[in-house]
Amino acid sequence: MLLKPVQLLEPEKPSVSRRSLLSAFAGLCGGVAVGLGSRAFVSARPEDAETSPLPDWHQEALALADGPARELVLQHEFFLIAAARIGFDDPVVRFGLARLSLLVVEPRPDVPEAVRERARRSLDQFLGIDRRFALEGGR
Amino acid sequence: MPAPQGPSGGGISAPKTAAPGDRITIDVASGATEITILIPGRPPELHPVGPDGLVEFRIPSDATPGGVVLISDMKAGNPSSTTIDIESS
Numbered sequence: 204m205l206l207k208p209v210q211l212l213e214p215e216k217p218s219v220s221r222r223s224l225l226s227a228f229a230g231l232c233g234g235v236a237v238g239l240g241s242r243a244f245v246s247a248r249p250e251d252a253e254t255s256p257l258p259d260w261h262q263e264a265l266a267l268a269d270g271p272a273r274e275l276v277l278q279h280e281f282f283l284i285a286a287a288r289i290g291f292d293d294p295v296v297r298f299g300l301a302r303l304s305l306l307v308v309e310p311r312p313d314v315p316e317a318v319r320e321r322a323r324r325s326l327d328q329f330l331g332i333d334r335r336f337a338l339e340g341g342r
Numbered sequence: 343m344p345a346p347q348g349p350s351g352g353g354i355s356a357p358k359t360a361a362p363g364d365r366i367t368i369d370v371a372s373g374a375t376e377i378t379i380l381i382p383g384r385p386p387e388l389h390p391v392g393p394d395g396l397v398e399f400r401i402p403s404d405a406t407p408g409g410v411v412l413i414s415d416m417k418a419g420n421p422s423s424t425t426i427d428i429e430s431s
Contacts, residue, residue: 259418280412280423284380321425325410328382
């Protein structure tokens with residue numbers, strides 16, 4: 204499944220007023236504040252936030268979620284840690300967790316059994332201990 | 343993306359199991375300068391790698407027996423990772 208950016212629809216002939224302009228500006232400021240806050244949280248280091256909006260591993264986690272099943276199972280530790288740092292409300296993270304939960308329930312010929320079992324146990328820990336990790340329809 | 347080289351991910355070695363409260367040594371041979379340690383239910387922790395390539399880490403005394411500790415250098419493209427099982431006894 205390829206996840207594509209959402210295209211925003213253009214508003215139909217917006218009626219511009221002083222009040223709506225003020226609302227838009229306030230919303231923009233709020234969005235920037237939220238964006239900067241989440242960026243700082245994800246990078247965990249202020250210097251990273253100034254130079255790069257998201258670390259490379261963020262992109263790697265997204266690629267894993269949407270990539271070959273074998274890689275997602277083999278690198279489940281990397282993905283789970285990245286998921287915790289990105290945020291479990293991220294739709295791609297949720298997709299990756301749901302996919303991983305399906306992949307680890309049955310033996311796979313292309314993944315060592317010990318690794319699959321480790322991935323299953325790790326995922327169980329995430330899904331069982333903290334409600335934030337619960338998936339909606341993931342299994 | 344290359345696959346990990348083995349059960350421990352190739353570049354990170356740690357004990358397979360540890361008890362709550364245990365102090366363990368993590369060997370980081372991947373060249374990473376810091377590692378991320380994650381215990382489910384807690385926020386991820388960043389730990390700097392010493393010049394000897396070692397990281398000292400204490401398993402929290404209230405860690406859930408039967409749980410896991412995830413460790414990774416979070417190196418994009420070729421991460422090294424491993425898992426420690428928290429002993430039940």
